[in-house]
Amino acid sequence: MNIEKKQIHEKWTEYTLSNDLGMSVSILDFGGIITKVMVPDRDGNIEDVVLGYSNYQDYESNPNYFGALIGRVAGRIQGASFKLNDKTYTLAANNGDNHLHGGPSGFHQIVWEASTFQSDEEVGLTLTHKSADMDGGYPGNVEIKVTYTLNNHNQLILDYAAKSDQTTPLTLTNHAYFNLSGNLKTTVQDHQVTIDSSKFVELDSNLIPTGKLLDVDGTTFDYRGGRVLGEGFNNDFVQNKIADSGYDHYFIFDNTQENQALLLDPDSGRVMLVKTNEPGMVMYSSNGLEEGLQLAKGSSRKYLGVCFETQSSPASLHHKGFPSVILKAGEDYRKQTVFAFQVED
Template sequence: MNIEKKQVLEKWTEFTLSNDFGMSVSVLDFGGIITKIMTPDRNGNFENIVLGYSNYQDYQSNPNYFGALIGRVAGRIEGASFKLNEKTYSLAANNEDHHLHGGPSGFHQILWEVSLFQTAEEVGLTLTHKSADMDGGYPGNVEIKVTYTLNNHNQLILEYAAKSDQTTPLTLTNHAYFNLSGNLKNTVHDHQVTIDSSRFVELDTDLIPTGKLLDVADTTFDFRGGRVLSDGFNNDFEQNKIADGGYDHYFIFDHTEEYQAILQDPVSGRVMLVKTNEPGVVMYTSNGLAEGLPLAECSSRKHLGVCFETQSSPASLHHEGFPTVILNAGENYQKQTVFTFRLED
């Protein structure tokens, strides 16, 4: 197990966590951004499996949220406002008329305090931040702690903890774009996905939840038995078309399987297993990713990565029947998502 530190910009440090089997994860203290994950393919070649910029300066704006920690609320808040305890709170509208991923000064834009730890079996870092009352328009002084742990089972464990002195919306996630082909050799068209979910959230043309939950049966959103992502890229199903030829939808987990999501690349043999205590996940297939951004291995293009944003649903602020994002005053927020990397048998 090993931790390496590298100063990448004047105020930013990149920490690389490595286990005894060659897997490594690189994280910035700025935005808690995962810049690189190195894992082997079936031939033993270690390659990067996430999207990241070739120039660290590009993370300063990072409109695609590559690898970033997201908060206070992951996802879109309709109308950039919400009502809580009979009071209406206004937020920054940074996605048309709506509020996205905590707004322009969200957690992806802050410099986190970092502490490191290492044992014989795991290595990691803990990121901490105090978000003041009305920061970004949200009520409550919130203390946040996020821990990234890499162990010798080739697991990356993300643990989120928070506490607020006022009742407030909060749901945190990480926005890594995965591509198991290695070094972005291919798009994710042929990646196979399994999701333990029989319901997903219907979106309108602004990608805002309508308030309806749809059954996945007989649609390109039925991943219970596994399917390739390209099934939804060139499909006439209205929800795929709304998302610009792909997926940007919240799936509610049934929690009937050991893993809530599985991503597989048949060419490289890489498999990523997702296990979480979150109620659901936004799967985003980089439908809106602009062409030509200078990434570490190539230029960006549509469908180059897939995100698994495990979280609750901000739609719960405006509609009944969705997993709530409300954290009560004094309550402990504790969420965990484990990404396990292995090779096909």
């Protein structure tokens, strides 16, 4: 187990966590951004399986949220406002008329307080931040702690903890784009995905939840038995078309399996298992990723990565029947997501 620190532009620090099996994860204290995840394929070749910029300065704007911690609320909030305890709160409209991923000054744009820890079996980075009352338009003074742990089972564990002195919306996630081909050799079109979910959230043309839950039966959203991701890219199903011929949808977990999701690249043999106590996740297949960005392992293009954003649903602020994002005053917010990497023969 090992930890390395590297200064970036004299402003940030990048921490690289390495285990005894050759896997490593690199994280910035700025935005809690995962810049690299190095894992072996079936032949032992260790390559990067996430999207990251070639020039670290590009993370300052980072409109695609590569690898970033997202908060206070991950996802889109309709009309950039919400009502809580008979009071209306107005947020920044940074996605058309709507509020996205905590707004322009969200958690992806701050330098977190960082500390490291290490033992014989695991190594980790703890990030903390105090978000003041009305920061970004949200009520409550909120203390947040996010811990990244890498162990000798090739598991990357993300633990989220928070507490607020006022009742407030809060749902945190990480926005890493995964591509198990290694070093961006291909798009994720031929990756196989499994999701333990029989219902997903219907979106309107602005990618805002309509308030309806749809059954996955008979659609390209049925990943319960596993399917190739690209089957939904060129499909005529209206929900795929709305998401620019892909996915940007919230899936509600059935919790009938040990793992809530699985990603497999048949060519490399890499497998990523996702286990979480979150009620669901947004699967985003980088449909809106523009071409020509200079990434660490090549040039960007559509469908180059897939995000598994485990979280609650901001649709719950405007509609009933969705997993709530409300954290009550004094309550402990505790969520965990484990990304476990394996290879199949």
